[in-house]
């Protein structure tokens with residue numbers, strides 16, 4: 193019987209749950225879920241998966257690690273948003289400057 197809380201798994205004919213993931217031969221997963229054996233490229237991704245998919249059965253250490261990972265992810269997302277805003281501002285400034293140069297050359 194498959195676990196209904198694991199949305200991204202499929203059942204084999206013998207009833208075993210297998211994650212819908214494939215690992216290239218040249219790669220080894222950095223972490224693996226202890227509950228559903230799903231492989232992850234980073235420890236943080238595995239920790240976030242534990243909180244999202246196995247929040248009912250996790251330990252206190254896993255809960256603390258999940259909360260720290262969510263905090264780190266929030267910080268990373270904030271930095272990413274700052275970079276996007278900076279890039280858009282730079283692009284806008286270059287566009288306006290180029291437009292002003294073109295207007296100056298015509299007049």
Ligand SMILES: [Zn+2]
Nearest residue numbers: 225227228245
């Ligand atoms: Zn899992």
